[in-house]
Amino acid sequence: MNVLFVCNSNMCRSPLAVGVLKKKLNERNLEAKVESAGFEAFNINEPPENRAVKEGLKHNIDISDNKARLFSSEDFSKFDKIYVMDTLAYRNALYFANDDNDKSKVEFLLNLIKPGRNESVPDPFYRKLDACEETFKIMDTACDKIAEIIAKSRVN
Numbered sequence: 001m002n003v004l005f006v007c008n009s010n011m012c013r014s015p016l017a018v019g020v021l022k023k024k025l026n027e028r029n030l031e032a033k034v035e036s037a038g039f040e041a042f043n044i045n046e047p048p049e050n051r052a053v054k055e056g057l058k059h060n061i062d063i064s065d066n067k068a069r070l071f072s073s074e075d076f077s078k079f080d081k082i083y084v085m086d087t088l089a090y091r092n093a094l095y096f097a098n099d100d101n102d103k104s105k106v107e108f109l110l111n112l113i114k115p116g117r118n119e120s121v122p123d124p125f126y127r128k129l130d131a132c133e134e135t136f137k138i139m140d141t142a143c144d145k146i147a148e149i150i151a152k153s154r155v156n
Contacts, residue, residue: 005017006039006082011046011068017036021147023059083107109121
């Protein structure tokens with residue numbers, strides 16, 4: 001299962017989710033394509049925001065080499081699941097969908113923890129300095145669930 005994480009700027013939440021999931025997959029000896037994307041063009045090719053990088057490093061996850069890129073309709077053919085961080089990213093991703101199959105790939109990341117609630121992952125970019133820790137904990141829990149899904153798909 002190939003996974004794409006999407007937030008608006010591709011600077012904090014989605015690159016952090018990539019790092020967390022890659023670490024969890026590595027620990028389980030699982031392989032999957034895992035990337036992130038966003039919708040704001042002014043961040044293209046920029047590294048993640050410093051607080052997200054520092055939070056990752058606190059957990060032995062280095063996301064500093066991630067580069068922001070734009071989401072595109074082609075992502076639907078490359079990824080099996082597209083996890084969005086908030087309502088704006090959800091609406092934007094659906095805008096690029098070619099059909100109902102594409103739309104079915106898009107899901108709120110927090111639905112893995114709180115099914116059906118369509119809640120947003122807190123964006124540390126606009127919040128207090130320690131907000132990255134809260135966001136990391138959410139990513140850690142959600143990525144555990146994704147890793148379990150990937151592991152189960154390998155058995156079947």
